[in-house]
Amino acid sequence: MYVSVRGRIWLEAEALNMVERVGNYVKHRRVPIVVSEGGNFLTFFVPAISGESVAHAYQTILAEEMGKVKEKVCKYCQKGIFLKSSSKEVYQDVIGEKPPEAANKKKNEKSEVVGKIESSIVSNCGVEDVGGFLYAENPNVKRTSSFYTGYMVPVREGLKVLSIDPQLHSRYALGTKFVGAAEGESTSGQEEGESTSGQEEGESTSGQRIYYVELSSGLFAFSFDLDTKFIGKYTFNVDQYGQDIVQTDSAKKRTQAAIEALRRLLLEFPVGAKRTRFNPAEVRWDSLSLAVSNDVWTMPSSFVGDYMARALSKKSSVNYGTNIYSYAESECKGDKCYPTPEETVSNAINDALGRLK
């Protein structure tokens, strides 16, 4: 079963994906976008939210949903720390035993070692089963994620009106005993020329700290695909490719959890950092389409405005039991259109859940 989501979401006054701090200046992530216009190519540097950021939000919810259906999640993924069995030390810590080694092993024994590592990690953590992992030791064992997402960038029509602006903020503590006057200044209660030594000079004694945070606003393109085919199954060890690691019932529950996590991701959109003080002034779907299919069927990109029309045209030539559920503030196109994003998501997710065997 395959669920493909494309959408456009309004994010106003957002600081969802910051990349570096230079002194007291916090920069927003930005990426180059190239478009063609009137026979010329133009480059825009635009605010962006990384696919890692979207994936982090999704996997945090996924860990909770796995817990609800009583599927195992390792102690790190449970806490939103996605170390994902990356080394021997992490493996031993979460699995509770030393990983098998591949050094000096014959070819068929190596395959056994690879299979053992793959099955131990997958059985032990539903998040790593769905979201993949990389065991970077000897042997190397990796699992490709069953969900796919990517950079959120402002949509094509809006590129020319974008800007990123640094906002000034200050933390103020003058008048308390914890701060002194800046060097060379006098404060009330102190005689002119009286030394302020005894208190450390520099930032720790400054009564006012200023800092800048870059904000942007725009209509952002969103994409997310979920392929449930290999949940609970071997994919890396070629000798066992496609065979079950976890029991059928367990694989079904993990798949349900992955679909429910997608529902929550779309309804609440908890993507990005700085949500306690820079929560976007508006988070609102302008349009959204979910295609539910029996095999790989991806929605066209929502970077360009006609994506729903292109989806219907694609479906007329390629169709794997595909149903397209859509919502749009202006012109909606889909097999079914709903008056709200919530109804659209619910109906599509229920269709997906109904297809589970």
Ligand SMILES: [Zn+2]
């Ligand atoms: Zn884990």
